[in-house]
Amino acid sequence: MFAVYNKYLASFDQKIYDDKFNSIRKFIQNNIKGAVSIVDVVKGGSDIRKSAIPGVSDMDILMVIGTKKPSALPLVALKSIDSGINTAIMNTKLSSYVGTHAIYFPFNNTSIDLLVAYGKSPGPYYIPNRDINNWIKTDPKSIKGKFFASQTQSRERLLPTIRLVKKWNSYQNIKLESYETEMKLLNIFENDDLWKSFWKQIMISWLLVGVISVSVMLWWSAPILYSWLFISTVILWSLTPFMTDMYGKAKHGYLR
Template sequence: MATINYVLQKIAGNLFIKYDSKERENIETRIANFKVSIKDYFTNNVKDILLFGSFKRDTILPRKFDEDSDIDILIIFNQSQIEFTPETYRNQLRRFAEERYFTSTVIKSHPSVVLEMSSIKFDLVPCIVNSTFWSSSFQIPSKSGSWMETDPKGFNEKLTQANNSYNSIVKPIIRLLKRWNAFNDYPYESFYLEQLIADMNFGGDNYQTGFLYAIDKLSEYGLPEYQKKKVYTLKNNANWIQEYLKRDNQDKATEVVYRILGLYN
C-alpha cells in the first residue's frame, strides 16, 4: 500500500524554523536588541521579559508560510512604586514602540501591542505578577479592562509532554495544519488550533495516520458557515488522500497533500 508518511515528515520539517537558519538568527538578534531597547526605555519599571507562545514551542511557521507569524513577548512590569491599570501599561508599550521603532507599524490589539517590522512581528503583552505568601500568578489584560490570570508556561509544558508521548509527531502535525489554516485565511485562531491538536490521542500514529486523524477530529463548533466550508473541504480532501492510498497511487495522494497546504511539489 502506498504511503505519504515521508512526504508529510519532509514538509513538516520545512515548516520548522531551523536552529541554524538565517531566519532564526535574525529573530534571535531582533529579540536581543528589543530586550536592550525596552530595558533602556523603561529602566527599573520593567522587571523581566519572557518569551512564550509558538516561537517558544517550536510550532511557529516561517514567515513565508504564514505572514501572521509573530513572536509573543511578556513584558513584566515592576509594581514597587505604583500599580497602573492594564490600559495604562498597554499605552506605555505603544508609546515605547512608536518612539523606538518609528518606521514600523504599531497597533493596539488585545491584550497586546503589535509591533510589526519588515521581517518580524512582535506581540507585546503587558504583565504584572500578583504575589501572596503562598504563591504568585501572572496577570495580563482581560477584555473587560481588568487583570486576568494566565500561565505562560502551562500550555508549553502540556504540548511538550504530548509530543514526547506520541513519538514527536504532535508538533510537526500542528505545523502542517497551521500552514493549512494560514493558507485558508485562518478558520481557526492559531493558538486554539494548537490546543485542539494537543488534546488529541495520537497513540500508535505516524505522520500519515496522525495527520489524517487530526483532520478528522477537527471540530467545526462555533465557526461561521463560510469557515465551516473550509474545514469540510479539508476533510473531503483527506478522504481522497486515503482513497488514493488504498488504490496504491502515492503520486495522487501526494498531490492532494500539496494542494491542501497550498504548496508546490
C-alpha cells in the first residue's frame, strides 16, 4: 500500500513538473534569443531524481549555451541572460536577479534556479561555481543513476522518505539544503544499521501519535476536526527530535 501510494504521488508530481518545465523551456527559448545562443534547455536537481515536491522544491534548470567552454566568465553570461528575462517580464510585478551561481526568478508560482551551462548532451555539463568566476563539472544523469542503481527494499522507500523529510523541513527553521539532505539520506539507506535505526524512530513516533490521539478522542470526545489538528501537531512534535539529531550528525560528518 505504501509503495502504491508513493508511486501515485510521484507520478502526479512528475506530471506537474513536466508541464512546468515545458512552459519554462518555451519561455526561455522565446525571450532570450538575443542575449545568448541557446543550444538546449535541460532539467537538473531533484526534478530528474523524482524527489521534488510541488510548492516546496525549487526547479533547477540548465540553459546550455554551447558545447565548448565560453570565452566569457560565467558572470558575464548570467548578467546577459538576466537582462533578457527582466525585459520579458517587465510588464509584470516579477523580477529576476543573479545570485550565488544562478539566476533566480518566479514562474507560475514556482521558484526557478536557472544555471547557464556548456557541454554535450546528455552530459556532463559545466556550470558556474559559487563565486561565478569559473566553471565546475556536474553530471545530472550520473547522480540520478546513483539513486536508482540498485532497487533494494530500503531503496524503494528512499524517495518517499526524502519527500517526507523535505516536507517536514519546509516547516522548520533549520532549512536543510535539498541536495545535501538527499545525499545524507541516500547514505543512511545504504547502511543497514542507520536504516533500521531511522525506521525504528519513525515507527515509534507514529505509535506515540496513535496512542495519544485515540486517548484524547475517547477521554474528551473531541470533534474530529480538532482531533486531526492535534494529531498533525503531535506528528511534527514527535519527529522533530529525531530529525534534529539526524541533522546534527550530518552536519558534523557522522553520517559520511
